Amino acid sequence: MQSPFTGKEMKLVVRPDTLAIRKEQFQIMHRLWLCEDTGEVFEYNIDETIRQAEDQYRVKHNLPFPEEIKAIREQYGLSAAKMSEVLRLGINQYKQYENGELPSESNANLIYLARDPKDFSQLVQYSAIEESEKNTLIKKSEALIALQNQRIAKAWILEFLMGNALPGLERGFRYPNLEKFGLMVQFFARNMTPLKTQLNKLLFYSDFAHFKQYGRSISGAKYRAISMGPVPDNFDGLFQYLENNRFVDFEHCEYPNGAIGTRFHAGDKEIDHAMLSPVELETLKMVFARFKGVSVQEIIKISHEETGWEKNAPTRAVINYLDSYLLKAV
Numbered sequence: 001m002q003s004p005f006t007g008k009e010m011k012l013v014v015r016p017d018t019l020a021i022r023k024e025q026f027q028i029m030h031r032l033w034l035c036e037d038t039g040e041v042f043e044y045n046i047d048e049t050i051r052q053a054e055d056q057y058r059v060k061h062n063l064p065f066p067e068e069i070k071a072i073r074e075q076y077g078l079s080a081a082k083m084s085e086v087l088r089l090g091i092n093q094y095k096q097y098e099n100g101e102l103p104s105e106s107n108a109n110l111i112y113l114a115r116d117p118k119d120f121s122q123l124v125q126y127s128a129i130e131e132s133e134k135n136t137l138i139k140k141s142e143a144l145i146a147l148q149n150q151r152i153a154k155a156w157i158l159e160f161l162m163g164n165a166l167p168g169l170e171r172g173f174r175y176p177n178l179e180k181f182g183l184m185v186q187f188f189a190r191n192m193t194p195l196k197t198q199l200n201k202l203l204f205y206s207d208f209a210h211f212k213q214y215g216r217s218i219s220g221a222k223y224r225a226i227s228m229g230p231v232p233d234n235f236d237g238l239f240q241y242l243e244n245n246r247f248v249d250f251e252h253c254e255y256p257n258g259a260i261g262t263r264f265h266a267g268d269k270e271i272d273h274a275m276l277s278p279v280e281l282e283t284l285k286m287v288f289a290r291f292k293g294v295s296v297q298e299i300i301k302i303s304h305e306e307t308g309w310e311k312n313a314p315t316r317a318v319i320n321y322l323d324s325y326l327l328k329a330v
Contacts, residue, residue, distance in 0.1 A: 086124055
């Protein structure tokens with residue numbers, strides 16, 4: 001972007017800041033265009049800046065994220081207009097919630113109530129929609145209730161491998177998603193057959209680069225700073241799950257010094273690759289292009305230069321996704 005004062009290209013800078021949402025202050029990373037000759041700064045993306053604080057407000061007050069609101073509606077096969085009728089919310093108001101507006105706490109509770117098929121069935125009963133539509137939705141709810149045991153088992157596995165399912169700054173404001181994580185691993189296994197240490201860094205850069213660009217991670221995974229660089233939390237458990245479920249195959253390699261390493265190859269599990277959005281896939285391709293041909297030792301060294309690793313390595317702590325705005329390698 002050119003400076004309106006000098007016509008020269010301006011520098012993109014990142015500054016820690018705070019922003020108030022409903023009278024509460026939240027820490028953000030403020031991206032600004034800096035005119036180095038005059039010292040004047042200009043907004044890079046005001047919507048992105050506001051969303052950083054709003055997402056933290058959602059987590060603090062347990063408000064649903066837009067994609068979660070949409071997913072609740074879609075499990076019943078409803079349009080936004082029909083869902084607003086069931087919830088007794090105005091159609092414009094409901095659509096604004098799906099588009100990112102913060103709901104009130106009372107409306108958030110109502111939306112969360114609809115997540116459970118039993119409670120949704122009650123909401124349908126008390127709504128003013130046509131009787132035939134009520135019967136159809138109640139049957140849909142009953143079918144979903146029958147699948148609850150499977151969902152409970154899946155949720156238990158997810159929590160065991162990836163921790164609590166709440167989104168936040170340690171997850172890049174995503175609910176953890178094993179299938180997406182598996183697709184990320186499979187992408188790099190297919191294109192690079194990386195060793196485990198390399199793969200850990202590729203996954204870190206993919207999730208953090210995506211957050212830097214779009215304000216959301218891809219997989220919702222947490223990343224911890226250990227001596228060898230950033231790694232997905234519980235990476236050994238996650239990788240073993242993916243190998244057991246045919247996302248990937250392991251090849252154990254012996255180094256000249258006698259040490260054993262693990263190389264990843266793509267497995268034969270059939271997966272819905274459409275689970276990755278076009279922009280998520282573009283992020284993976286960008287990370288692949290950046291680190292193709294980079295050795296294990298080189299990628300470790302590169303990751304050690306990242307602020308998120310430097311701050312957290314002494315205590316092996318989880319890395320905050322706001323540090324994505326300070327990434328140097330991508």
